Amino acid sequence: MENKLPAWDDLRVLLEVHRSGSFLAAGLTLGLSTSTVARRIGALEKDLGRALVHRSSQGAWLEKEALELIALAERFEQSLRAHRRDGGGGSPYAGRIRISLPDGFLTGAAEAATRFRRLHPETLIEVISELRFVDLSSREADMGVRGGRSSSPVLVDKPLGEVVSGLYASEDYLSRSLPKRFLGADDYREQDFVVEDETPRGQGPAQWLIHRGASRFPFRSNSMEARLHAAKGGMGLVMLGVGTEKQHPELRRVRLETPLPSLRFYLTMHKELRKVPRIREFAKTFETVFAEYLATQAEAEAFSRRRPGGGRR
Template identity: 90%
Template sequence: MENKLPAWDDLRVLLEVHRGGSFLAAGLQLGLSTSTVARRIGALEKDLGRALVHRTSQGVWLEKEALELIALAEGFEQSLRAHRRDGGGSSPYAGRIRVSLPDGFLVGAAEAATRFRRLHPETLVEVISELRFVDLSSREADIGVRGGRSSSPVLIDKPLGDVVTGLYASAEYLARALPKRFLGADDYREQDFVVEDETPRGQGPSQWLIQRGACRFPFRSNSMEARLHAAKGGMGLVMLGVGAEQEHLGLIRVRLETPLPSLRFYLTMHKDLRKVPRIREFAATFEAVFAEYLAAQAEAEAPPRSKRPRARVR
């Protein structure tokens, strides 16, 4: 007798048991009693002809076959969410767009959403900034902004451009620790820096500072907002995209003997989404907003133009 194919309702229960670590937690998440959760798991095990979940006093542990089913259930769950975002209404722009990006890009994403919805009010935009970037290949989000190219064959990357970065600090910190407001090659080891959280394999912008001798990091955070708040409070120098300081009064740019490397960013999406009108056009809108920012950066970095002498009127 062939085993039955598992039902999605039962797979969903198994998924929540795995996530919650117990039948009780799964039941609370799904609005089911513990006995109903146990009955669903039992029906799943009966259909497949094997044990999947073992209950212990410390919770549950799952067989290898159960973990394989959970991976399938997670993929199906993401597909369902993506399908809900893609569907709805007679307009090709009706539906949701989910955007994942670093928190330093939140203002730009909000501006792109504002411009886009003036033309397409039937589109709903969700912008998420997370410590863990979502998986674009499984459609956890539709569009992502990343600091490097993806390795997945189902994703496409389009370069947005290079962001010029600088070091900034409060007037109080500069008066106390760097009155000349100039950072020479030998000055890094004597300064405090506010940086992102440590990353694996020695990656991240803070590594540039370490290579130049920086060793004092009184505050670390994956939140740009938290880093800027700390820098405004006088905790040290913070790295920021040139031009963005106009939105953060109280931060003063420091002159550098050796400029910091620029950061290249990419717009990333699933290749199947290029034909979805609202995804394609929102991506173009975001690119336009980003291009305006880069143009403002270039203008801020350009040397002042020499003024032509005016002809004297006799």
């Protein structure tokens, strides 16, 4: 007799057991009793004709062959979420938009969402900032801001522009550690820097600083809010997009002998989503907000060059 195809309800239970590591925890998440979880797993194993899960006093773990089912369940789960976001009422703008981006873009995304919902209150917007970029090709999110072009053939990238960064510090730190407010080629080793956590491949702004002799990093965090708080408290120099300093008057920009590298960003989304009205229009709104920021950045740079000392604050 041929094995039955697994039912989604049973796959969902298997997926939660894999994620939580026990029948009890999976049941609590799904609103099921432990015995019901065990019964569902047993039914799935019977349908497929092989053991999938082992239980012990330390928890539950899956057979290696069961991980293929986990991958299938995750893809199906993502497809269901995307389908629910795409659905809506009579309005073409009804539904959800999920955007993934780096921490420093949260304020811009919130501004875009505010403007968009004034016109389309039926749209629900989810803004997520994660250490791991979500998989846009499998529709974990509808769009994302990326620091480079995607390699997937199902994704499209719209250039947003280049962000110029500067180094900033509090008056207290500058008075103590950098009264000249100028960072020369030989000054990096003597300064404290507030940076992101190390990236898996040893990339990112901290590496640029290390290449110039920096070695003192008293505070690391993947949260922009935490880094700003530390810098405002006098813990060191922090990297910040030029133009956003107006939101942080406690920080002063430092002049640099070697300018920081600019970063080009893209708005990336699945090809199919360009036809969805709310996705297409929200992308335009986000692009407008980003363009306004770039204009502010250019204005700040021009003003900095006009001031005596070439940017002394």
